[in-house]
Amino acid sequence: MTALLVCEVRRLLRSPRFLIFTAGLPLVYFLLFSGIYAPDGGETVVVLMAMMAAFGAISASISVGGRVANERHIGWNRQLRLTPLPGWGYLAVKAATAMLVVLPALLLVFGVAAVVKGVELGVGTWIAVLLTAWLSVLPAALASAAQFLPSYWIVAETLGQVSGAGLDVVGVLVLLAWLVAVGALVIVRYRRDALRV
Numbered sequence: 768m769t770a771l772l773v774c775e776v777r778r779l780l781r782s783p784r785f786l787i788f789t790a791g792l793p794l795v796y797f798l799l800f801s802g803i804y805a806p807d808g809g810e811t812v813v814v815l816m817a818m819m820a821a822f823g824a825i826s827a828s829i830s831v832g833g834r835v836a837n838e839r840h841i842g843w844n845r846q847l848r849l850t851p852l853p854g855w856g857y858l859a860v861k862a863a864t865a866m867l868v869v870l871p872a873l874l875l876v877f878g879v880a881a882v883v884k885g886v887e888l889g890v891g892t893w894i895a896v897l898l899t900a901w902l903s904v905l906p907a908a909l910a911s912a913a914q915f916l917p918s919y920w921i922v923a924e925t926l927g928q929v930s931g932a933g934l935d936v937v938g939v940l941v942l943l944a945w946l947v948a949v950g951a952l953v954i955v956r957y958r959r960d961a962l963r964v
Contacts, residue, residue, distance in 0.1 A: 793823030816880040823872025854957035895928040
């Protein structure tokens with residue numbers, strides 16, 4: 768599994784399209800929108816920082832998910848099913864890949880927010896914000912109504928860390944439910960495909 772994970776991460780990081788859209792675009796949007804809507808800084812910059820970090824996280828997750836569809840199309844999944852890699856291992860590699868490749872986008876947005884835009888948070892708050900945004904990628908990597916979607920809770924939980932409100936239990940439960948549901952679907956689908964080999 769480690770070899771497949773290294774291969775997946777290298778493949779994504781070698782893609783200029785991936786780097787531009789998942790790491791560069793959230794940073795450009797953050798600078799653009801904060802320059803338009805918050806030229807003097809303030810809380811708006813912090814909100815924009817959280818939103819653009821979430822945008823980068825979701826973009827990275829979607830990129831990994833899109834590659835799964837492409838791999839199925841070209842037959843790579845069929846080749847993997849001929850190996851001893853279990854369905855949960857395939858899911859774990861894809862989730863770990865999404866977790867690793869989202870870090871550049873998060874670190875760039877947060878770093879520029881701190882250095883260029885003057886966002887000042889305590890060390891503990893920065894760590895909480897980064898971990899919340901990073902861990903919220905898990906359910907999105909795998910896949911009113913907005914409160915039942917991972918994208919809503921990525922921003923809400925990250926803003927909760929910034930404001931000092933902490934984690935919302937409902938948000939954590941929604942994200943965990945998505946992780947379990949989407950993970951189970953991926954494993955079932957992988958096993959069903961394995962029967963065709």
